[in-house]
Amino acid sequence: MLRFATRPLSRRFRSGYRWVDERAGTTDLVHKGLYEAVPDRGAWAYTLGSATLVLIVLQFFTGIFLLLTYVPSFASAWDSLRFLQTSDRFGNWVRGMHLWSAYVLILVIGLHMLRTFLSASYKRPRELNWVSGGILFFLVLGLAITGAMLPMDNAGYWTTVVVTNIPHYLPFIGDAIRTLWRGGDFVGPITLTRTFAIHIWVLPFLLLALIGAHLYLLRRHGEFGAWVNYSTTTDDPDREIAERIRRAEPPYPTLRIERQYAAPRKTVGFFPNQLFKDTVVSIVLVAIIFVFGFIAGAPLDARADPATLTYVPSPEWFYLPLDQLLVLTPQTYLIAFGVFLLVGLGSLALILLPFYDRSPARRPLSRPEVLVPGLFLAFMVVILAVLGVNRLYGL
Ligand code: HEM
Numbered sequence: 001m002l003r004f005a006t007r008p009l010s011r012r013f014r015s016g017y018r019w020v021d022e023r024a025g026t027t028d029l030v031h032k033g034l035y036e037a038v039p040d041r042g043a044w045a046y047t048l049g050s051a052t053l054v055l056i057v058l059q060f061f062t063g064i065f066l067l068l069t070y071v072p073s074f075a076s077a078w079d080s081l082r083f084l085q086t087s088d089r090f091g092n093w094v095r096g097m098h099l100w101s102a103y104v105l106i107l108v109i110g111l112h113m114l115r116t117f118l119s120a121s122y123k124r125p126r127e128l129n130w131v132s133g134g135i136l137f138f139l140v141l142g143l144a145i146t147g148a149m150l151p152m153d154n155a156g157y158w159t160t161v162v163v164t165n166i167p168h169y170l171p172f173i174g175d176a177i178r179t180l181w182r183g184g185d186f187v188g189p190i191t192l193t194r195t196f197a198i199h200i201w202v203l204p205f206l207l208l209a210l211i212g213a214h215l216y217l218l219r220r221h222g223e224f225g226a227w228v229n230y231s232t233t234t235d236d237p238d239r240e241i242a243e244r245i246r247r248a249e250p251p252y253p254t255l256r257i258e259r260q261y262a263a264p265r266k267t268v269g270f271f272p273n274q275l276f277k278d279t280v281v282s283i284v285l286v287a288i289i290f291v292f293g294f295i296a297g298a299p300l301d302a303r304a305d306p307a308t309l310t311y312v313p314s315p316e317w318f319y320l321p322l323d324q325l326l327v328l329t330p331q332t333y334l335i336a337f338g339v340f341l342l343v344g345l346g347s348l349a350l351i352l353l354p355f356y357d358r359s360p361a362r363r364p365l366s367r368p369e370v371l372v373p374g375l376f377l378a379f380m381v382v383i384l385a386v387l388g389v390n391r392l393y394g395l
Pocket of ligand 1: 045046048049050052053056109112113121122126129130133134135136137211214218222223224226
């Protein structure tokens with residue numbers, strides 16, 4: 001004990017680390033995490049996944065900070081946020097970051113999805129990477145919309161009224177779900193308690209579990225990257241590919257028809273190459289969020305007034321396409337049910353994409369059967385959003 005106390009500090013740290021390492025295997029773990037081969041070409045596009053991860057971590061940090069002030073009660077929620085706005089500049093900045101980071105997260109996760117769609121990264125053996133990712137996408141949307149309900153200002157209150165009414169369109173069990181969520185027939189104090197629990201416990205718990213699965217699958221199969229990394233260059237492609245597979249660590253597909261995509265032609269180390277690009281993109285995004293959080297902050301409408309007849313509710317921008325679709329269709333139960341059914345089936349079809357697009361083709365232009373519907377869907381979402389903006393803001 002005396003010998004340990006008289007050693008220089010650096011040696012004491014080193015021997016302390018060795019003690020932990022021998023028991024916990026930390027060095028092995030860090031090496032496994034850092035020294036992984038990733039495809040060389042297209043690396044900037046592969047930064048979107050880690051940027052998504054960083055933004056989610058930022059959401060957790062800023063969210064925990066908000067919990068220090070926010071009061072999840074129908075009577076006091078608005079006052080607690082008003083207090084931030086008027087008396088706590090730093091707290092208000094954190095609230096702004098929580099909002100802007102959610103907005104950037106939705107954009108970045110959408111781009112990550114688009115890039116893995118275009119590169120057909122979801123094909124064998126990465127089907128479950130896509131399925132877990134697809135569910136994560138909807139969880140993030142769920143977090144964003146339940147978060148928008150919490151301030152209990154007019155915008156939050158009327159969002160709650162509209163969103164908790166959506167289950168009503170489900171036949172047989174819809175009304176029971178609506179009553180369960182609202183804690184009665186109408187939005188009230190219990191609705192806020194339940195929405196708060198969903199926002200800070202249920203969805204984050206599912207999110208963390210699925211992110212774990214998503215990252216585990218990523219390390220198991222390795223990064224596919226994009227088709228540009230897979231062309232063969234010799235007269236004997238079979239030998240070349242066998243050589244590449246021998247070099248590459250993760251288990252790659254072995255079906256004869258997929259061998260071309262078994263391992264990338266040229267790889268670089270995740271550390272330092274990919275990690276450097278990941279870090280640059282994440283720092284830029286976080287910096288943007290810091291600035292927007294500070295300058296634009298997060299809005300707070302007037303205190304919720306359930307009796308108002310003049311307030312015109314407008315949806316969060318990421319729900320604008322769905323809102324516009326509902327506005328364009330006649331307001332009968334059957335048609336609204338049809339729209340929700342269509343959106344539900346469309347979402348399911350998106351999550352299950354790898355199970356019906358099973359051809360080995362990876363280049364986008366060789367896959368018109370998924371590229372054309374995919375682009376059409378993206379086009380429709382943009383058109384509906386533009387129409388919605390025009391309706392609400394007359395631009
Ligand atoms: C919380 C949300 C998510 C996180 C934290 C996350 C994280 C990551 C990371 C770090 C990677 C590796 C780097 C990269 O390729 O960008 C990755 C790859 C992947 N992600 Fe995600 N992701 C999320 C959501 C999604 C979504 C919404 C989808 C699509 C529906 C998706 C599908 C995939 C696929 C297929 C890969 C493999 C890419 C390849 O091997 O080329 N992910 N994800």
